[in-house]
Amino acid sequence: MPDTAAMSRDEIFSNVQSVLEEALGADEDEITLDASLTGDLEAESIDFLDIVFRLEKTFSTPDKPFKISQGELFPENLMENPEWVKDGQFTEAGMTMLRERMPHVDFSEFEKNPEVNKVAEAITVKSLVDFIERKLNQ
Amino acid sequence: MRWMWIDRIVTFEPETRLVAIKNVSLAEEHLHDHFPADAHREALPIMPAPLMIEGMAQTAGILVGSVNRFREKVILAKIVNATFDAEIGPGETIEYDATLERIDANGASTAGTVRRLRLPATEWETIGRVDLMFSHIDQNMAGLAFPDENFVFSDNFRTILRAAGLEDLAET
Structure with a gap:
């Protein structure tokens, strides 16, 4: 399990890319920092919930759960x-x-x-x- | 019971896992159409994969609905992943094994394994995976209003719950 607190920005980006590849079926090269989730990557409202669940799973550690409250991210x-x-x-x-x-x-x-x-x-x-x-x- | 694609709940672990089976019969009309004989080949009756996704959606949907005693309208919102490695024909038994990965006020995600019963050895063989997202549609972000009546968990679902001895899960 990675030490999430010590993650570099590049590591965070790379994990976010994986989450979006899985949740939206987007290609890695489409998932640039400037890409809009709904505009460029064609996310729909249910995808927001999928993304929240996946981010929580990806960035949680046994010691430190990563919990996103309703309305906090989107x-x-x-x-x-x-x-x-x-x-x-x-x-x-x-x-x-x-x-x-x-x-x-x-x-x-x-x-x-x-x-x-x-x-x-x-x-x-x-x-x-x-x-x-x-x-x-x- | 025309749109029930599971026959019986066989395992229920509250808020965690629900397993249901479906017996595929040659008497079911969809097998006659999928696929009929034509000039080039004989009839090929196989269980359509979309109906196996529906079977998993009903299995996982009951699991998700049971968490809030079927008060929420639980709607299949996204097929995250669906893969099948084998074709299922008449006389076979399919098992849908759904586990709850995550649930909150807005919806839930589930992971599912599809198996077939191997005869005569009576062993279960994994033939697919179906992972789903459900929305609690009264909590939708757009603020749309839906009828008060829970049209998702209708009498058909109660019959299935009753047969499994789980009728107490639902509020009357």
Whole structure:
């Protein structure tokens, strides 16, 4: 069992690649850091659950379980607060909430046209690597 | 019982494992169509692989549903992996052995082994693997609403549970 806390960023990326190859049937060369999970790798909502389960399995050790809470990695319940969304777009308050909840996602492109239905496209392979690196070092 | 692709539950380990068997019969119409004789060959009755995936989905689905006493609507959402190494014909018995890998509020993943009963030695031979993902659809991310009635675990499933002495698992 690897010592996950001592994993380098390259090792994390390589493990994330394996997870995405298995969960999405994607080819290794498609899974670049910039690839969007839904846009480039054609992930659907059930794949998010599959990816969460596989990441937990991959990065857990007998001493230190790797547990991802609901909504921690991928966005959920975004419509629960009417102040976050107006006319199908995130408001400034909504964007603030997203950045706080999901610091692993780079929203700089997305916020130019923050359509609620397209928020998943902002999640890239790099988002997963950043998320895991941050969580392993907590 | 037209869409029941398992006949009997033979092993149940709560929240862990469920095993069911299916007896394949020449009286089943799908074997007549899969495949009928034509000008070039004789009839070739074999159990369709998609129906074996459905059999595993029903086996694993009962296991997943039992965790929350069949209150959740458990829907097959993804066939992660399905491989078969042999063809199954009439008179054979198939065993679906499902184990629960992971479950949370949104759904579950299961791993499954498919076996055939070798006769006359009565030994089980592994002939396939089927790994699945299930969604608890009332917890879907899109927030869609579904009918209150649990249309997944209908009376057919209760019959199967009752035959295995497991009717207490389901809320009435």
